[in-house]
Structures are given as structure tokens and as C-alpha cells.
Amino acid sequence: MPGSQAAVAASFAxxxxxxxxxxxxxxxxxxxxxxxxxxxxxxxxxxxAGRPLHELPIVDKRTVLADFASFNRFGxxxxxxLEVAEAAERSRDFTDQxxxxxxxxxxxxTTGTRGVFLVSESESRLWAGILLGQLVSxxxxxxxxxxxxxxxxxxxxxxxxxxxxxxxxxxxxxxDLTQPVGDHLAALAGTxxxxxxxxxLRRIADLDERERRAIRPLQVIxxxxxxxxxxxxxxxxxxxxxxxxxxxxxxxxLAVSCPAGRLHLNEGHVHVEPEWIDHRRxxxxxxxxxxxxxxxxxxxxxDVLLAAPGPCPCARPGRSIAAVLGRADDVLHLxxxxxxxxxxxxxxxxxxxxxxxxxxxxxxxxxIEQHGEEWHLAVTSATPVTALARxxxxxARLAERLRALPPVxxxxxxxxxxxxxxxxxxxxxx
Numbered sequence: 410m411p412g413s414q415a416a417v418a419a420s421f422a423x424x425x426x427x428x429x430x431x432x433x434x435x436x437x438x439x440x441x442x443x444x445x446x447x448x449x450x451x452x453x454x455x456x457x458a459g460r461p462l463h464e465l466p467i468v469d470k471r472t473v474l475a476d477f478a479s480f481n482r483f484g485x486x487x488x489x490x491l492e493v494a495e496a497a498e499r500s501r502d503f504t505d506q507x508x509x510x511x512x513x514x515x516x517x518x519t520t521g522t523r524g525v526f527l528v529s530e531s532e533s534r535l536w537a538g539i540l541l542g543q544l545v546s547x548x549x550x551x552x553x554x555x556x557x558x559x560x561x562x563x564x565x566x567x568x569x570x571x572x573x574x575x576x577x578x579x580x581x582x583x584x585d586l587t588q589p590v591g592d593h594l595a596a597l598a599g600t601x602x603x604x605x606x607x608x609x610l611r612r613i614a615d616l617d618e619r620e621r622r623a624i625r626p627l628q629v630i631x632x633x634x635x636x637x638x639x640x641x642x643x644x645x646x647x648x649x650x651x652x653x654x655x656x657x658x659x660x661x662x663l664a665v666s667c668p669a670g671r672l673h674l675n676e677g678h679v680h681v682e683p684e685w686i687d688h689r690r691x692x693x694x695x696x697x698x699x700x701x702x703x704x705x706x707x708x709x710x711x712d713v714l715l716a717a718p719g720p721c722p723c724a725r726p727g728r729s730i731a732a733v734l735g736r737a738d739d740v741l742h743l744x745x746x747x748x749x750x751x752x753x754x755x756x757x758x759x760x761x762x763x764x765x766x767x768x769x770x771x772x773x774x775x776x777i778e779q780h781g782e783e784w785h786l787a788v789t790s791a792t793p794v795t796a797l798a799r800x801x802x803x804x805a806r807l808a809e810r811l812r813a814l815p816p817v818x819x820x821x822x823x824x825x826x827x828x829x830x831x832x833x834x835x836x837x838x839x
Contacts, residue, residue: 414576416534417576420535421537421539422542424542424543428677432677432726440696444461448706452478453476466707467694470659470708474524481527481703485527503568506569511529513526514570514659524659528702529701535699536570536662537573539678540574544653545558548627549602557576557579558602559602560580561584561604562583563586563604564586564633586606586609590609597624598624600626601626602626606633608640611640614646614648626648628653629650630655631653635734635739635833636652636732658712660710661678662678663675667721671717671723678697679696680695680696682695684709686756689716691713692711696708712733712734734759739835739837740756741757741779742754742757743808743816744782745813746808749813755811757807761807765800765807766800766803769802773788774788775787778836779816779837780839785818786818787820787823
């Protein structure tokens with residue numbers, strides 16, 4: 410469709426060349442216009458018309474799902490959206506839309522509450538241009554000038570949103586994670602841009618060199634999961650490419666990595682208010698000025714982001730983060746010790762716990778689940794008794810530094826993990 414491709418191209422050009430030159434002015438103007446002209450079209454926000462952003466209520470996923478129709482322009486109910494989305498999940502045909510060309514998608518519910526999103530055709534085209542503008546490397550751009558760039562995406566579900574990438578300049582293919590990854594390998598020969606969850610990239614990287622000889626992408630991009638530093642090292646070595654990242658949630662495109670290795674928040678389009686946990690960690694409260702079908706306004710995410718220190722060496726404008734540390738229910742908790750003088754629970758962040766586990770020596774792959782006072786541990790390479798002893802020692806040392814009571818570490822069998830589930834090595838069950 411020439412008109413659709415022209416819209417994606419215009420969005421790409423604006424993102425790539427215009428926005429960096431007029432960053433502050435354009436984003437301020439977009440937020441002002443959104444609050445004045447678009448916000449009153451959702452029933453929930455109509456009473457707040459004309460008010461500045463900081464006077465609007467902070468909401469979360471549960472708030473939106475409880476009154477879904479009032480958060481979107483067309484009054485689409487949660488039941489109507491779920492009917493289309495769940496039918497697509499069962500049939501594996503993701504082309505159906507609601508009246509008006511509205512696409513429905515589901516998140517996989519990493520934080521325990523499954524998200525539902527609505528996007529229009531025009532929003533999809535804008536998203537595609539923004540993503541390509543931020544992500545396509547110079548070498549991939551040169552390929553696009555000669556022939557279509559071959560992009561392979563591994564995800565649990567496809568979407569009309571992702572299919573917007575397909576054009577005469579991009580040859581897009583979706584690979585269903587509900588099927589064995591091995592079934593897709595033959596189709597990856599000649600792929601220019603490989604996009605997949607970190608666990609899938611690691612799986613491909615661990616193949617015999619002969620098996621992945623034909624898979625030589627120009628760009629390797631991790632999505633949908635937190636990229637573990639250990640996995641990043643293995644994947645980069647296997648492909649001979651820096652591992653890039655896209656940070657996207659039900660609430661929209663939130664960040665894309667740069668050549669310096671940082672994730673840059675998408676603040677040209679998404680206004681981010683940090684809710685600080687400490688001097689570097691924060692929960693983002695986001696307002697997407699491009700979403701006018703389903704409104705994302707002062708939406709508080711459970712994700713924990715780690716702010717990067719100082720300006721980014723790449724000189725890209727806007728705030729950058731060093732990492733997405735994990736979902737909030739991947740933050741484990743210990744009881745404060747008597748010496749702390751506090752009755753509060755002490756959070757143990759995934760990045761800290763990963764480092765602690767690394768100090769326990771080579772355990773191979775591992776899973777840690779918190780069940781109340783107990784931390785359940787499964788490992789692949791070390792013997793369970795040895796692993797248990799080492800991890801118990803290191804977590805006790807960590808607890809002492811945190812002025813907390815050490816956890817009771819107990820063994821567990823390797824948990825059953827669906828092939829389309831987002832992998833979490835560290836998980837808080839209760």
C-alpha cells in the first residue's frame with residue numbers, strides 16, 4: 410500500500426533527521442497539543458481537560474483494566490478486546506481487527522497481570538517509522554538502499570503492528586515461539602536483522618558453529634526480556650555483533666539502545682517521570698503523546714530502571730538508562746535484621762542477586778524463586794548440594810551487607826517453562 414509506506418517513510422525521516430535537531434521544541438509542542446486536543450476524547454480524562462500533566466492522576470495496569478472502555482477513544486470494552494485477542498491466540502492468525510481498523514494485542518503478563526493494548530493503523534505506521542529511525546544501523550541503511558532489509562522477529566504472538574514493518578524496503582518475517590526454535594532455523598539464512606528474546610538468541614548462539622553458519626545478521630537485537638550480562642557476552646561472541654536492545658511494553662515503545670550500549674528512553678514521544686527508589690533506580694511513569702486510540706497517561710510501570718550516569722557518549726538527546734533491572738516481582742525481599750532498626754522489607758534487586766550468584770562459582774544456568782521466607786534454587790551444572798551451599802554462603806553475606814536476615818535457600822527441580830514464556834531467572838512467587 411503506497412500510502413501506508415509513505416507514512417512509515419515520513420515517520421522514519423522525521424525520527425532520523427528532524428527530531429534530533431529540534432528535540433526539546435518538538436517534544437514540548439507534542440505534549441501540549443496532546444493534552445489540549447486529544448486527552449478529552451477518553452471518558453476517564455474528560456474531567457481533567459485543560460489541566461497540566463502533573464495534576465492528572467497516576468494510574469497502573471490494574472486501574473486501566475478495571476475500566477478499560479474509559480481509557481480508549483472508542484469506548485471499546487475489555488471483553489470485546491479480549492474476544493478478538495484470545496481468538497487470535499488460539500488460531501495463530503493475528504490479522505483480525507476491531508471496527509475502525511483497531512488492532513488488539515496481549516502482553517504475556519510478566520508481572521502477573523496480562524496487559525491489553527489497542528493501536529490504530531496510523532499509530533502502527535508511526536510506530537514503525539520511529540522504531541526504524543532509531544534502530545537501523547548505518548550498514549543496514551546502506552542495505553536498504555540496494556534491496557529490502559530482511560528482518561526476522563521471534564515473539565509469542567504476531568500483530569498487525571509488527572506487520573507494518575513489511576514494505577518494499579523491509580522484508581519482515583515473524584517466527585512463532587509456540588513452535589520449536591529449531592523449526593525456524595532454516596528460514597533464518599540471509600537474515601540481516603535478527604530480533605528475539607534474549608533466551609532465544611542464547612539458544613541460537615549455543616548451536617554448533619556449523620548449524621548457525623548461514624545465520625550471519627548485521628544486527629542482533631534483544632527484546633521482551635531483560636538481557637542478562639552473561640547472555641549478552643555469549644551472544645555477542647557467537648555472532649560477532651554488539652547485542653542491541655528494544656525495551657517495549659504494553660504501554661508502548663519505551664527505549665532503544667545506541668552504539669554506546671545504553672538504552673535511550675523514547676522521550677521524543679513518551680514523557681517519562683521517574684519515581685525514584687534510590688539515587689539511581691526508578692519506576693517510570695509514562696505518557697505517550699502518540700497514543701490516541703488507547704490513552705497512556707501518567708501510567709506507572711512496575712519495571713525497575715537503572716539510570717545511566719552523565720551524558721551519553723553517543724550524543725543522542727534525552728535521558729539514557731544503563732539497564733532494565735527486571736520486573737517488580739523479580740525484586741526479591743528479605744526481612745530487615747534487628748540491627749537495621751526497621752521493620753520494612755529489604756529489596757534485593759536482580760542485578761545485585763545475579764552478581765551474588767556469580768560469586769558462588771560456575772552453576773551453569775539457574776533459577777531462583779522466592780516463596781515467602783524460602784528461596785528455591787535450581788541449577789544445571791553444579792551438583793545441587795554444592796550449589797545450595799555456595800549460594801547460601803553468598804546470599805548470607807549479601808544479607809549482612811543489606812542489614813537483613815538471610816534467606817533459607819532450598820533446592821527445587823528445574824521449573825517447567827513454556828516455550829513462549831518470557832524467561833525469568835529470578836522470580837518472586839510469594
